[in-house]
Amino acid sequence: MILYSFDALNAGYGEKTVIDGISGGIKGGRITALIGPNGGGKSTLLRLLGGLGSYKGTLSLNGREVSGMTRRDFGRIVGFLPQNINVRAAFSVYEVISLGRLPFHGALEPVGQKDDEIIIESAELAGVGHLLFRKVTELSGGERQRVLFAMTLAQKPNVFLLDEPTSALDPSHAHRIFSLLRILASEGKSVVAAVHDLNSAVSFCDDYIALRSGKIASCGEMARLDEKILYELYGIRFCRYRSEDGKTAWHPE
């Protein structure tokens, strides 16, 4: 099942082209990693998939042109976790996660008991259940990232768009988040994540799209990723290691 499809997709900031006429698609119910060097267009492509920013060409989500969808449509379908959010307002963790329920509420509708159950479940899944009444401004960067991930979970979206979701997390919490994403994908949710940690991508993701200078350098199933593709992408050579249980790891030479 195709989730997103795009053709001759072009986008940028001012005069600078960041996404340069790419065509392709993203399958639903799978975890797709966006990989590639800095400035390759991963975050911009994620933003376009989330309906943020203008583009030329076509881009559709479940067959609907993205530019024709409202923000509320996106809020109900897509959970977007941006990179490096600096929350300055001293909301409690509960208050932040409860904002994930906003797309489903009328303006004056209060947070109900069902919402509370979802909020508590999301907080516990993201490993911040014990921080529910702490101010978010008092938390570490990693804890804050998990709170925002919990807010995204509370949206109960069908599509997760995650921009480096584990960039501030220790290996244990990063593993926990990716394991959770695996469970969500097995339940039919779709995940698209910009990832710098190649080994997490190889371990947990089904597909990859490699972006370099705004173009798709390579894409396909994660098992197809090889030394040649990585060399073309990053300009350095990688060695492949295999553990006894068959898991693959990549390290620069």
Next chain:
Amino acid sequence: MSSAEALSEHRRMLCRRRVRFAALLCAALFLTAIWRLGAGEWNIPASRVAALLNPFLDESMRALPEALVVRTIRLPRLLAAVGCGGLLAVAGAVLQGLLTNALAEPYTLGIAAGAAFGGALGFFIDSYAIVPMAFVGAMSSLWLVSLIALRGGGGASGIVLAGVIMNAILSAGVTFLKAIADDRLGAIVLWLMGSLSGASPAAAAVVWGASLVLLVPAFVCARRIDACSLSEGQGELLGIEEKKLRWLMLTASSLATAAVVSFFGIIGFVGLVIPHLIRSFIGPSTRPLIVFCFLAGGLLLALADGAAQAMGELPVGVITALIGGPFFCWILISRNRP
């Protein structure tokens, strides 16, 4: 204790704290009202004030001098002070949240400078032109800020920067008008410093009407403002048309502020200090914040107006700046203390 039970207990604790705080503010407002309605050149006991405020007072009693003082001078002045203070504080709270900027308020966004320029220009036309010209000045300033910010992408930081620039240009314009004002200079300077001494019942009614223009959309959109105040662009991710919301609330804040500045001149610091102070007590959640800001802003300005009157009708803007400035410094220092 399960998370659900802990959440219920936390809610009860928050509710108790807010009720206590609201009761404290209401009691302070009530005492301030007794002081402001009873004390002055002519001291009138509180029981007599209560009798004179009876809406069913017969005609002969209404014509008494003390009834005239309480009903047509002191009550409109008190209502204008509470309305203006509450409105400015709510405008500051909403704009600081929506623009994710601790310094955002109608004055730093150039709206007050626009009103000041328009009002000062009004002095050159006719005394009746001051209020409408100030209003036109405030709304023109908002229009220019919007135009500049939209050309720059319409982002929150763009709005604040456009406001700062407009503030600087219009302040220079006011200085120019003062330089060529000749015998009108004194009147312009006094008006710019802000005063509630001439508050008429009609002006008080306009201010309370303007408060509703701001309070109703702020209350309805409070949760959406919360989402936008997490960081710029976060509201969009949660299904909110962030730019539309920003312009709606900016327009409502500007209309309300324009009404205050047009009638009573520049009354600074209320919109800046009160939201920061209230946030430190009840947190940043917008819906309770605007209620408490309205109460606390009204209380502060009523007290400041009383002090200004007691010191021989000093401009109330001077009092709010003298109280607000050091107080804001104290908030900043205590908030950042490890």
